[in-house]
Amino acid sequence: MDPSSENGRRGRPRAFSDGELVAAGERGPLSPRHLQDRAYARHAGRRLANLDWWENLIEDTRVPQCVLTELGRIQDDGRFGEAALWYAFSGGRLTAKQAAENIRRMRTGKVPEEGPGTLYVRLMRTVRDFRVAYPDASLRYQEGQVELVLRTIRQMHNN
Numbered sequence: 001m002d003p004s005s006e007n008g009r010r011g012r013p014r015a016f017s018d019g020e021l022v023a024a025g026e027r028g029p030l031s032p033r034h035l036q037d038r039a040y041a042r043h044a045g046r047r048l049a050n051l052d053w054w055e056n057l058i059e060d061t062r063v064p065q066c067v068l069t070e071l072g073r074i075q076d077d078g079r080f081g082e083a084a085l086w087y088a089f090s091g092g093r094l095t096a097k098q099a100a101e102n103i104r105r106m107r108t109g110k111v112p113e114e115g116p117g118t119l120y121v122r123l124m125r126t127v128r129d130f131r132v133a134y135p136d137a138s139l140r141y142q143e144g145q146v147e148l149v150l151r152t153i154r155q156m157h158n159n
Contacts, residue, residue, distance in 0.1 A: 040072030041065050047072075048084060057088040064096035070103040079106065 045068055048054050063071075067087060074080040083106045091099035105111045127142065 037069045038065075040070075041068035042072070044068040044072030044080075047080060051081065051084060054084065054088070063087070064099070066096050066100040067091065067103060070100045070107065074103075074107050082106065 045063075048063070048068075048071070071080065071083055071087070074083055083103050086106065087099060087103065091102065094102070102111075127146075130142070131137070
């Protein structure tokens with residue numbers, strides 16, 4: 001019995017036709033869930049090929065199956081483009097599992113967003129922790145270190 005049938009049972013909603021699922025399962029017998037994952041991955045591969053910038057940014061156009069599956073689950077074209085761009089610039093440095101998890105968070109909206117005071121609060125917490133660990137450090141030394149951080153940030157933005 002299909003767990004996504006309309007009899008009120010829980011399960012993944014039916015996203016692909018039987019023909020698409022059969023085409024996704026070319027390599028052998030798979031569970032319905034694996035067939036659906038593979039269909040999502042194929043769908044994502046087609047969508048990535050339609051992005052003009054994709055092949056120019058990605059040196060190795062081979063994207064792991066789990067990453068493609070998560071990309072394929074994104075319905076909104078804008079979010080899909082953002083997630084693909086993130087993977088092109090940042091995701092390739094992570095393991096496939098970590099990249100897929102980050103894309104899942106993007107898809108579900110569980111990505112922490114930067115607020116107006118986020119960096120300030122984190123920096124102040126760091127300075128406070130430093131002062132607790134090193135109570136004899138002079139104010140001049142602390143200011144010098146903060147200035148060094150500012151110069152480093154400026155240098156990072158100039159490169």
